[in-house]
Amino acid sequence: MLVLTIAAVLVVAPIAWAVSTSLRTPATSFDLPPHWIPTHPVWSNYSAAFDKVPLATFILNSVVVTGLIVAGQLITSTMSGYAFAMVRFRGQKALFAIILATMMVPLQTTIIPVFLLIRYLGLTDSRLSLVLPAVAGAFGTFLMRQYFLQMPRELGEAARVDGASHWQVFSRIYARLAFAPMATLAVLTYAAYWNEFFRPLIFLQTSSKFTLPLGLVSLQGYFGTGSVSIVLAGVVIALIPSVLIFAAAQRYFVEGIVAGSFR
Amino acid sequence: MSTVTQVRAPHTSGARTTPGSGRRRAARREAAFGYAMASLSLIAVFVFTAGPIVASFVLALFKWDIISSPEFVGLRNFQTLVHDQTVTKSLAVTLGLAVAIVALQVGLGLGLALLVAQRTSKVARTIFRTAFFLPLLASAASISIVMSYLFDQHFGVINYYLTMLHLPAVSWLSSTGGATATIVLVAVWQQLGFTFILFVAALGAVPPDILEAAKVDGATPARLFWRIKLPLISPSVLFASVVGLINAMQLFDQPYVMTKGGPGDATYTTVLVVYQTAFQNLQFGYASAISVLLFVVLLLITAVQFTVSRKWVFYS
Numbered sequence: 001m002l003v004l005t006i007a008a009v010l011v012v013a014p015i016a017w018a019v020s021t022s023l024r025t026p027a028t029s030f031d032l033p034p035h036w037i038p039t040h041p042v043w044s045n046y047s048a049a050f051d052k053v054p055l056a057t058f059i060l061n062s063v064v065v066t067g068l069i070v071a072g073q074l075i076t077s078t079m080s081g082y083a084f085a086m087v088r089f090r091g092q093k094a095l096f097a098i099i100l101a102t103m104m105v106p107l108q109t110t111i112i113p114v115f116l117l118i119r120y121l122g123l124t125d126s127r128l129s130l131v132l133p134a135v136a137g138a139f140g141t142f143l144m145r146q147y148f149l150q151m152p153r154e155l156g157e158a159a160r161v162d163g164a165s166h167w168q169v170f171s172r173i174y175a176r177l178a179f180a181p182m183a184t185l186a187v188l189t190y191a192a193y194w195n196e197f198f199r200p201l202i203f204l205q206t207s208s209k210f211t212l213p214l215g216l217v218s219l220q221g222y223f224g225t226g227s228v229s230i231v232l233a234g235v236v237i238a239l240i241p242s243v244l245i246f247a248a249a250q251r252y253f254v255e256g257i258v259a260g261s262f263r
Numbered sequence: 264m265s266t267v268t269q270v271r272a273p274h275t276s277g278a279r280t281t282p283g284s285g286r287r288r289a290a291r292r293e294a295a296f297g298y299a300m301a302s303l304s305l306i307a308v309f310v311f312t313a314g315p316i317v318a319s320f321v322l323a324l325f326k327w328d329i330i331s332s333p334e335f336v337g338l339r340n341f342q343t344l345v346h347d348q349t350v351t352k353s354l355a356v357t358l359g360l361a362v363a364i365v366a367l368q369v370g371l372g373l374g375l376a377l378l379v380a381q382r383t384s385k386v387a388r389t390i391f392r393t394a395f396f397l398p399l400l401a402s403a404a405s406i407s408i409v410m411s412y413l414f415d416q417h418f419g420v421i422n423y424y425l426t427m428l429h430l431p432a433v434s435w436l437s438s439t440g441g442a443t444a445t446i447v448l449v450a451v452w453q454q455l456g457f458t459f460i461l462f463v464a465a466l467g468a469v470p471p472d473i474l475e476a477a478k479v480d481g482a483t484p485a486r487l488f489w490r491i492k493l494p495l496i497s498p499s500v501l502f503a504s505v506v507g508l509i510n511a512m513q514l515f516d517q518p519y520v521m522t523k524g525g526p527g528d529a530t531y532t533t534v535l536v537v538y539q540t541a542f543q544n545l546q547f548g549y550a551s552a553i554s555v556l557l558f559v560v561l562l563l564i565t566a567v568q569f570t571v572s573r574k575w576v577f578y579s
Binding site: 003004012017029030075079089098099109110119141166196197213231238 | 290292293294295296297298300301302303304305307308310311312313314315316318319322329371375378379390391392393394395396397398399400401402403404405406408409410412413415418420423452455457460461464509512513515516519520534537538541542547550551554555557558561565
């Protein structure tokens with residue numbers, strides 16, 4: 001029990017430090033010993049973070065990009081997962097095998113050609129350049145197919161006998177039953193893309209288009225030895241949505257990790 | 264003379280001419296529906312993943328700086344690669360970092376999961392799960408900013424507490440060993456929650472009657488672990504190592520933000536090399552060759568892991 005508590009404290013410590021230091025005046029940021037609980041919290045650091053620095057822009061960009069990616073993945077993966085699980089068409093085994101194979105490919109292998117493609121399409125330095133390549137949800141298709149495979153076919157067959165079209169069987173029956181895997185996929189996709197740094201660094205140039213992680217890192221360079229409190233306030237603000245979503249949807253995070261391991 | 268009367272199956276629409284064509288048409292309609300449903304994903308995968316993989320291999324055969332036209336150089340990029348010390352050193356550095364990170368991640372995650380499995384209180388379990396999962400919610404890049412403050416040699420909190428415990432202050436980011444250790448610690452700190460949750464779930468799936476029976480037979484906790492728990496969760500251990508290694512071999516955010524590959528090239532990971540070669544030196548062909556090399560290395564490492572796993576992974 002003691003070991004666990006010490007471990008938990010050590011793990012949470014850096015974040016706790018970031019929160020408490022963000023509430024101190026810049027001059028006292030590095031005072032030692034560190035005051036873990038700020039005696040006079042400087043809440044104005046947070047409003048300053050929005051005034052002095054384009055934090056609101058970074059947040060908006062992250063929300064738009066991540067939101068579009070999550071929506072895109074949900075739509076395409078649910079449809080294709082359903083198709084591979086419940087519909088018969090020629091070559092589906094081979095096509096699914098290809099999708100499965102691409103799941104294993106590391107991001108760094110495709111980044112240069114994707115960059116060149118984005119450039120060729122004239123989409124450099126646009127938020128769309130972050131969204132489009134991310135809609136290719138190989139893992140999402142895999143996940144949704146797994147879930148659809150476990151659903152009884154009789155529901156759909158009965159509906160077909162009653163004259164329902166393929167699309168109606170999907171939209172009226174199976175899609176409605178798929179809330180849990182969709183929630184898992186949404187949560188995992190959010191977690192993967194909200195905190196992204198590598199692709200935004202490569203695809204974006206104008207700071208007004210930066211997403212949060214990129215924006216915060218760029219701030220650090222700009223401020224140098226300047227306002228640590230403001231940078232930390234930004235880091236804490238970036239963390240808040242993730243913590244809220246985690247609090248609300250914990251089981252989907254856990255299910256997502258476990259589902260991925262059943263390959 | 265016999266009259267053969269043909270019996271036709273009753274049909275509801277007038278278009279069918281032979282029995283079975285209705286079924287074929289239905290099958291075609293179903294197939295069309297299937298293709299349509301899967302089309303968005305398939306197009307996206309082919310355009311943005313499968314295509315680029317092939318393109319990456321092709322691009323590696325060229326020399327291109329984006330400004331002038333690409334020049335075909337065949338395998339020359341790879342010949343240069345093999346002798347390029349920056350690249351070979353980065354592979355060694357990256358592999359070293361990755362092995363250390365995964366070993367700690369899996370070991371600590373498993374250890375903590377075992378300890379938590381003994382706690383019967385649901386409240387305690389939720390608290391610990393939340394605590395260990397918290398780092399995963401932060402972005403590696405912004406957390407690296409925080410860590411570079413904490414690991415600062417003179418003003419950092421970590422050295423402060425070390426000296427309080429009468430231990431020597433470590434020059435974390437300014438020495439080769441220190442920088443390597445920092446990167447490893449930061450990466451492990453963040454990924455711990457992932458292995459922790461994975462192993463908690465795996466341990467939870469171990470049937471309690473087996474454990475009970477073993478305890479009745481007088482098995483010590485160590486025996487319980489090595490002979491029963493570990494074999495039963497070995498598929499998860501394999502998964503954690505394979506995925507962990509693939510991710511760790513692509514380390515970029517932490518060295519980029521904290522050390523920029525330094526001091527010297529002590530933390531100059533291969534993806535960092537690819538990034539600089541392509542996007543700062545504008546050598547897209549050569550960078551592609553490096554990324555192809557890394558891809559092949561990753562495939563080999565994964566293949567080795569799977570082959571070795573046959574000896575120790577137990578599938579019930």
